[in-house]
Amino acid sequence: MKGMFWSNLLSRRFLLFTLLLLIKGSLVMYVVFDIGFSWETIVTELPFIWIVFCCLELFASKRKALYYLIADLLITLLYFTVVMYYKYYGVIVTYHALHQADKVTKVGESTYSLLDPYYLLFFIDVIILAVVMFWQKRKKKYANAYSASRNLRPARKATLYAMIIASLMVCVFNVWPNRASMNENKQAADMGILNYEVFTLLSDSTEKDVIQPMDKITQANIDALKGVQQPAAPKNFGAAKGKNLIILQMESFQDFLIGLKIDGQEVTPNLNKLVQETFHYDRFYTMVGQGTTSDAEYVVNTSLYVPHHEAATDSYVEKALPSLPKLLHANGYDTATFHTNEVHFWNRNELYASIGWDKYYDQKFYGDEDHIAFGSSDEVLYAKTIPELKRMDQSDKPFYAQVISMSAHHPYHIPESKYKMTLPENMEGTLVGNYIHAQNYADYALGSFIQGLKDSGLWDDSIIVMYGDHQGLPIYSLSGDEKDMLKDMLGHEYGYPDMFRIPLILSVPGVTYPSVQHDVGGQIDILPTVANLLGVSTSNQIHFGQDLFNQTSNVLPMRHFLPSGSFISDESVFLPGKGFEDGTNFPLPGETATTPATESQYERALNLLNLSDSYVTYLPNKDGSASAAK
Secondary structure: OHHHHHHHHHHOHHHHHHHHHHHHHHHHHHHHHOOOOOHHHHHHHHHHHHHHHHHHHHHOOOOHHHHHHHHHHHHHHHHHHHHHHHHHHOOOOOHHHHHHHHHOOOOHHHHHOOOOHHHHHHHHHHHHHHHHHHHHHHOOOHHHHOHHHHHOOOOOHHHHHHHHHHHHHHHHHHHHHHOOOOOHHHHHHHHOHHHHHHHHHHHHHHOOOOOOOHHHOOHHHHHHHHOOOOOOOOOOOOOOOOOEEEEEEEOOOOHHHOOOEEOOEEOOHHHHHHOOOOEEEEEEEOOOOOOHHHHHHHHHHHOOOOOOOOOHHHHOOOEOOOOHHHHHHOOOOEEEEEEOOOOOHHHHHHHHHHHOOOEEEOHHHHOOOOEEOOEEOHHHHHHHHHHHHHHHHOOOOOEEEEEEOOOOOOOOOOOHHHOOOOOOOOOOOOHHHHHHHHHHHHHHHHHHHHHHHHHHOOHHHEEEEEEEOOOOOOHHHOOHHHHHHHHHHHOOOOOHHHHOEEEEEEEOOOOOOOEEEOOOEEHHHHHHHHHHHHOOOOOOOOOOOOOOOOOOOOOEEOOOOOOOOOEEOOOEEEEOOOOOOOOEEEEOOOOOOOOOOOHHHHHHHHHHHHHHHHHHHHOOEOOOOOOEOO
16 A cells, blocks of 8 residues: 555656645745745746646656656755845855855754754655655566556646746746846846856856956046045045054944944954944954955955855955055065965956966964964964064065954854853853854953064054954844844844944044044945055046045945945945835835935946956956965
8 A cells, every 4th residue: 555655646746746846936935035835936946846847747758757766856955045045145146156056064063053843844855755666666566656647648748838838938938028127136036046047057157247448447437437536635645654564354234333242241342442442343244255254354355346146256356456555665664465265266266367466375374373263363463473473564565464253153153161241041052142142252352463563663663454254243143132132232123234244343543543444435436445445546546445544425335245236335235126116115224214326326446347347357367476475
C-alpha cells in the first residue's frame, strides 16, 4: 500500500511539483513583499513553472521524475537565495551576485545568522522525494513505482505546446508593462520572481548603459548637477596645511548609538566624550553598495559612486583610480592603510594598488591574536597601529593613514569575556542585543586608540576623521520584537533614515570645536572636505563629493541597498516607485513637515551616477600592485 501511494503521487508529477513550487513561491512573496499566497502570486509565478514542466514533458523521454526533481531543486535554490539576500541587502538578488559566491563560506557565520528555521521547509520536499526515488530504485521497485504513470495517457504534444504558448504570453504580460520600473523590488513583485530573474539577464545582455562623452564629464557639470557653487575664497582652505591625516573607518557603526543609554549605561562612552570636543555630523550617510566595507574604502578615497551591480573591488580595480592617497602623495605625504583581515578578501590587494597606497598592513602584520570576526581584535589593531603611526610621524613628511576597525562585524558574536555592559534580559541573544554588545566593545577599544593618539602628540598634529562604514541593523533582518526594541530606544519607528545614518566625527586643530553639525553629507564628501583643510587643490581631479565646510545643500544618490533612482536630500530619503511620481519620501531626523523631493533632484541624482560610471570607463588601467608592510 505504501509503495502504491508513492507510485500514484509521483506519477502525477506535473501537478505535484506545480503545487510544491507554488507553495515555495508564495513563501518567498510573503517574506519579501508581504504578499503571500494570492491570485497575484499564481499569475506571476505559475506560468514560468509550467513552461519548464511542459518542456520536460516534451523533451525528456526517460527519467522524467528525476528531471522534475532537478528543476524543483534549482528553482528552490533560487527562491532560497532571494530570501537570504533580501534579509541582509533589502534587494532582489540577480545573477550579478555570483561575484560574491566565493565569499559566502568566508562570512559563513554572518550568512547563517540570517537563517530562520522555517527556511529549511524550502528543501524538505526535495529531500523526501530524493530519498523515496533512491529507496525504490535500490529495492528494484523503481519501475513499479511508475507503473501507474505508464497506464496514464500522456498529454498530447499539441496540448503541451499550447500550454507553453499560453504561459509565455502571461509571462510577457507580467513583464512588459513593468520593464521600465525604476524600483527593482517593485519590478520583481509585479513581474514575479522567476520572470524578473530572466528579464534582468536578458535586458542586461541587450541593453548597455549610455556612456557620456568625456568632454561632458567635467567638474563644472558635476557641480551644476549637485547645485554646488565654488566660493572664490573657500572657508578653512589650508587651515590644517602640513598636518597628518588619520581616518578611522568604524565597522557597522550607526549614528543612533552616540548618546544612547540602556538602563543608565552609555553604549559608547568614549565617542560620547569625543563628540563634546569636536564636530559631529549627525545627518551623514553611508553610500556603499554590494562591497559594503570595501566599498566604503573606495568611496571615501575616490569620491566616486559605487558600481550599479557589483562591488567596486569586482568592477573598478583594474583602473588607475584618482584618489586621496595619490593626491596627498603628490603633495608630499606618505600613505598607508591598516586592516587586520587578509588583504585578498574583497580583492583589496587590487583595490589598494588602484587607489595607490604606499603600503598596506594586513593579517600578516597583525597576526591572529585575540581573534574576533575575521582577524585580530580592535584592541590588537589599535595597539599595533599606534607605534607604526609614531614611526611614520618621525619622517620629515606628513602622512595619511586609514585605519579599518572590524570587531563589530555582523552578526556581532563577540566573546562574552569582551562584554562591557549588562543588557536587559529580553535583549540578550537578539540581533539588536548582540549589536549593542559589539559596538560597546568597539567603543571600549577605540578609547585606547584615542588616548594613544593624544599621548603621542599625534592628535594635536593631525586631522582626525571617524565615520561608520555601513549600516549595522538592516530593517529586513529584524524581527517584530527587535523593531520594537529600536522604537523604544529611538522614540520612533526605525526606518531608512536611521538605518543608513552613520556618524562623521571631525577633529581639526584650531578649526573644530564642540558642535553638532546638521548639514547633510555622505562618505563621498570626505575627500574634498579634508583636501580643503589641508590646502590641497582638487581642481584637476574629478570628484563627486563636496566640501562640507563650504556647501550647505546636498543630493546623495544611493545604490544597491535602495532601488535605482533613490537619493538623500536635505530633508528626506526618497525611494521611487515605477518612476518618480509614485515615489515615497522618508523624513530625515528632525524633519516633521518634509518638503517632498523634486523631480529635478531625481533626474540630477541619476545623471550624477551615469557621469561617475562613464568617467571610470575612460580611466587607464593600472600598472603594478600595492606594497605590503614588512
